[in-house]
Amino acid sequence: MTQNIYDNDTFFAGYSQLPRSQRGLEGAPEWNSLRAMLPEMAGLRVLDLGCGFGWFCRWALDRCALSVTGIDVSKKMLARAREESDPAIQYLEADLEHLTIERGSSDLVYSSLAFHYLKNLDPLMAEIAGALVPGGHLMFSVEHPMVTAPLYPAWSEDRDGVKAWPVNHYLQNGPRETDWLAPGVIKQHRSMTSYLNMLVRHGLTLTHIEEWGPTDAQAAAQPSLLDERHRPNFVLVSAVRR
Template identity: 35%
Template sequence: MKQNIYDNDIFFNSYISMRKTGVTYNDFVEQPAIKSTISSLNGKTVLDLGCGNGQFSKYCVDNGALKVTSVDISKNMIELAKKENNHDKIDYICTPIEDLEVKNQKFDIIISSLMAHYIEDYTRLIEKIVSLLNTNGEFIFSTEHPIVTARKEMNNWIIDGDGNRLHWGLDNYQEEGKREEHWYIEGVVKYHRTISTLINTLINSGLVLEKIIEPQAIPIGLEKMPKLEDEKRRPSIIVIKARK
């Protein structure tokens, strides 16, 4: 079953309110890392998988992309993207990634921002991405770090009686599969995979691994979100770049 939490009104409104602050992990950790891995957007065709409100798609065209195809399962997100980040070089498609069909078209760059951990069949996802990449095309994606998704309770900080964070609890690492957590609403489903699974699936599909980043916050992020110091204690996100 394909999960679509972003069309839940409670989740959607809470999530959008958070993102509009501009003071988030996305702004200070994940997006800077993603952008740092892109060789060039100039004249490139881009597929943005899990495009959300289209902010990154707009970044691509603003930085020279020839055309961006932006895909998201959420009707709410696609409608917001068309309203806030519309552009004649961006085509928005509302469909689950698993059901995406793009005929007679391949892409120079495929980007996926914090989407892969929602997909149950990772191998099939990578097979689809390979089929949609041009030769020498880049695939860049971020996902929640396996250190974060491993523990079945998804409640990882070990705290003392005063609420101080003592250390990060790691457990169930080799037990891949479904995890559930409360994030604005109950029952948000993610899928845990080991680092070796994330990487070897890419290699087995014929992609060449180029870069792995376990990003920390950029300096302004540490100023505006002091809790991002915790990224030095454990990475919450991993960014991987591969080439066909």
């Protein structure tokens, strides 16, 4: 089973302070890009894998999704999601690595920044592909493989003093331990092509991909985001089941 760092007290306390936890979707700089990649929500059966505090579930319901199910492994996050939630949203506690999803039960599977915690993503991708109806969408974001690859992730500088991000071990998929909000957080590095070929292998067709960087307006409001133009932090992917 995947490390459930979100139920670690220190991690949870730190995570709860992030803008994306306090302000929800609008607190996540990549949200506008994700939203632009989503289909029209009205009437869709939506499944959110790694739903956290349920911000996306509530957003989907507000846009007249037909049904919304949020799944997460973290008891702490689900507890808060349920507090704030509409009873029309179904929240389930489950380990995404051992999840079975009813075939043909979803029009949209959404997952924000969850897949890079999973040691074995392939079985889940098979479930997702089976769960989607023909024409159904998978939309997910993960940490960029350039971010997860190095054993010692940290900025350096080039000879002009411009930030640079040293990448190594890129083709070696597997766990990477970092100290982020708490010591010993384990993320699973996968190369870009590992993600993309997994989609293809399960019969999903890539429809859009984005290595996220800030708009000029975002960078003006929060200059630290400019680092992401040097080395984007997130990859956003949408795919369709043909």
